[in-house]
């Protein structure tokens with residue numbers, strides 16, 4: 330039974346949509362009238378390539394916080410215990426950290442590009458471009474479908490609103506503010522969404538581990554989970570316990586998660602877009618800070634609500650009491666909303682509704698603008714109107730945003746109708762998009778990869794992944810249907826085959842006939858509009874980027890090794906079951922990490938943009954000071970507005 334009324338559902342979905350859209354329209358008018366800024370196609374899709382690390386980090390956190398980040402992470406906490414949140418978080422953080430390497434390569438090798446597909450086109454030509462165009466759009470469609478599936482499940486289960494209405498209404502507000510504000514709009518709303526997300530996550534942490542009469546402390550949670558481990562022991566966990574990292578199914582989920590998220594970072598234009606929008610100095614810190622802040626979101630929220638769902642099952646306040654939550658609802662992502670409702674009734678339901686809505690809309694805005702850039706630069710300008718003016722491109726960008734938003738509403742409804750849940754799509758995504766990961770990474774980092782290798786790697790990897798997935802389902806279960814193909818073992822086989830086979834094929838074919846590419850064409854790309862955006866990588870920038878590149882390789886690789894080997898594997902292998910003291914420390918770590926991440930993601934962008942506010946009120950001292958260290962198109966005196974990425978010429 331829904332705990333909230335349909336009216337509450339419509340109020341959140343339509344009310345927030347209208348609020349952000351009106352806010353964005355007013356901001357655009359303010360900029361035009363008082364700051365003399367004009368929207369150009371460059372600003373729409375690159376935010377003028379001048380953003381600083383704080384706003385890049387906050388926008389990465391918000392683009393990477395999907396419905397699944399909150400819902401699927403809590404479902405795996407419910408299914409596998411404490412290892413679920415850990416593997417969700419670490420298995421999706423390392424890709425953002427490692428992407429810092431590609432972000433810097435984009436800055437060095439194609440400083441004026443708009444999409445990663447433009448680099449592929451210039452390096453390999455049309456056939457390869459078309460293949461990766463399909464993979465890129467498939468990635469955006471899968472991610473957006475997951476956002477709508479997760480968002481609509483939560484809205485409909487908590488308020489009774491129809492799934493169809495939710496699938497259409499959730500994107501409407503996002504379409505409106507993205508159309509008005511472009512990439513800049515997504516950065517501003519990303520920031521606001523991120524702040525709200527962290528507040529609600531910390532609020533739930535505080536309730537569960539400090540104030541709730543049902544749980545109220547890590548010690549009580551430990552006791553309840555110990556009881557739950559006896560009542561409903563977890564298959565393949567040490568002692569059936571919720572309180573151990575020694576969980577075989579948790580580990581398998583972790584591996585699937587790692588592969589799938591390589592696909593949805595490295596093949597998603599949204600992450601290249603943030604690298605493109607960053608100033609040369611900001612790309613590396615932006616990705617590293619963003620990745621580390623994001624870790625705390627699934628880790629702490631799922632350690633809070635996912636575990637609370639398991640802990641409260643034997644309490645009459647549990648919405649399904651005396652039954653367990655059905656597997657289909659867990660796969661639909663309803664463990665977290667169920668726990669929130671058990672803990673706080675309708676207030677908990679409202680909090681989780683807003684939390685999920687914020688996550689869905691901010692990640693959807695990143696996807697919308699990414700798809701719009703791909704359609705504008707890689708379809709319209711490349712194949713239909715190479716001489717398109719900036720105005721043409723802007724018009725087409727707007728059309729692409731609206732069209733993609735509507736198409737995705739329909740796709741989500743179709744997926745729901747055929748029984749594909751958020752959890753199923755989450756495990757499947759790597760099989761479909763991870764084959765493109767290695768060829769894309771090598772395009773920017775390895776001069777020897779040739780076009781045949783890139784295409785064969787991606788297509789060959791996909792064929793191997795699909796074959797491994799379906800054959801394993803058939804052999805392991807004896808039949809092939811939604812249930813068997815959604816099992817952990819078929820998904821594991823398919824995901825690994827997609828990533829590993831594509832990498833082997835791309836590298837082997839390149840070594841047979843190595844290319845010797847020097848990226849001169851991609852370095853020579855020019856921006857479209859006559860705006861101060863032609864990013865010239867000067868001597869200083871070149872040195873900064875070379876240094877950043879070395880740091881990126883070391884920092885991201887070391888953090889990756891810590892997050893997926895040094896921390897979890899000894900805990901898995903030793904079969905350690907947490908004591909009450911250890912669990913308390915584990916929760917304290919999650920809480921502290923989330924609090925530090927919240928402070929970083931919300932305060933750093935403000936500190937970095939203080940000059941904007943001082944500039945607006947005319948404080949010349951701050952204005953002048955803030956010019957130091959900012960990239961400013963050809964050395965002219967300019968102040969980069971880190972929020973909007975606009976340049977405000979100083980008088």
Ligand SMILES: NC(N)=O
Pocket residue numbers: 393394395397398421590
């Ligand atoms: N962004 C993810 N994988 O939650």
